[in-house]
Amino acid sequence: MTAAVSPQRAPFGARLAAAMTEFGPLCVGIDPHPGLLAAWGLADDIAGLRSFSLTVVEALGGKVASFKPQSALFERHGSKGVGVLEEVIAAARDAGTLTIVDAKRGDIGSTMAGYADAFLADGAPLAGDALTVSPYLGFGSLAPAVELAHETGRGLFVLCLTSNPEGKQVQHSVTTTGTSVAADMAAHAAALNADAASRGELGSIGLVVGATIGDAARDLGVDLAAVNGPLLAPGVGAQGAGAAELAQVFGGARTSVLASSSRGVLKAGPSHEALQRAALVAAAEARDALRDTPNG
Template sequence: MTGENSVDVTAPTPFGARLHRSVQENGRILAGIDPHASLLEAWGLPDTPAGLAEFSRVALDAVAGQVAAIKPQSAFFERHGSAGVAVLEGLLAAARERGVLTILDVKRGDIGSTMGAYAQAHLLPGAPLEADAITVSPYLGTGSLDPAVQLALEHGKGLFVLALTSNPDGPQVQHALSAPDTPVALEIARHAERIGAGDPGEWGSVGLVVGATVGDAYRRLGLDRAAPSVPLLAPGFGAQGAGPAEMSEVFGENAGHVLISLSRGILSQGPDPERLSHIVGQLRDEYSARP
């Protein structure tokens, strides 16, 4: 109902739907913008906030319109203190102005009001460090994510929950049983599907982080069946060894939900923006299976 004193409130488009549309239009590459000191040196830039700013500007210019989203790693900006965080703030704002989705890799995980404050820092519209989605850690219990889940779904934002990481020690926790016959990673996948499922035919807004180098664990532990609608943020491609073959070998029938996270595989081709743009186009074609 509308009236003279009514307010027309339009619900935001869910993040999962926006991400799915971006993949359909721009391919499935996620461009990591990670200003390692070695990359800055290779680009002929100083390891300073000014160097970070130039690095971020060139990288965004090169990938805009060719990738599903950018994925800045917050730590490489935070190491420069407030000046580095200001560069990250500028990068997120510039991407938003250009209509480029942002997934901020911060891996936040805490409880209660602290988790709520992390969520407000990154998921609240108008926040200085606002992103379209963030990575989060569920290893204080899946319920610890509730403040971030509530804020994300309210404002059309998204979360990517760590489930099966590619580091060698990950299975100590992720493959362990949280209940009889229920690996921790499987419980996390079920939770992501339950809280973030989208409309029929759409992706959910709460995805999983699953490394492309985890072998058969994603399917063997049952995550594919437990969470069929979630997007899958998959590090491990390129410099870490995984390639197009791992799309089906690791993710099976859910390969169409995989987001190919690449950082060094793109950024090592800089600083020439035309070269960067060219390599992104090549990689997009290489991983061209449609969702």
């Protein structure tokens, strides 16, 4: 895509790379599960949702590379819950921390364009800095989101190789060209990041790749290093994957990995200080696990 980036905003890939360098390769999920709300002494209602979510932003804003609010856990509270998600996105923006809205949207035509407008357009209350999307109606169905993300300097994280067992049914399947579905998705992302690669920058079209998938990327011919985009990886550090596992999954692409941690950090709350300590530990664990050499 050649659309001009919003003049007020550098491309998402470049902004994320800078944040990862400054704060470490950690994305803190904002996942207001009923169990976590209860553990914090909060009710599973709008007041509890708002208190929980904004406490995370207040404690960690400006101290981590990014936040990832899970849209479903706000949507379950109806329109008022979506309103809290809007507050969280705005608060993170004010704190100077990148936000990846985890909504996993995917559709066709004007419906996908509507999702793009909701989550990626300048001025949209739900627009963070990036959005997770599902390509399983065909990668081309994501075109409205790709175009708007490039126009506004935002990013996308495309589901590629997830760690849930059910994902294999689609992601490990072979296409009519003889490549795996996952490899095809990664190749499309790489093509969209080609301009950034030519400038020596991290691209803005990333992938979601589980950190505990073992040899799946290699076995399926998925060239993660060639993507030249951020790789959002649940399961790093205390969540299960250490240096050896990450070397196995990501190989030479480890410098592009953004480790995602939700409960591992959030269970330390509601104390600001405890959340900050947990995030520092998680960021250090992720940085150590993603060294260029497993024992380095």
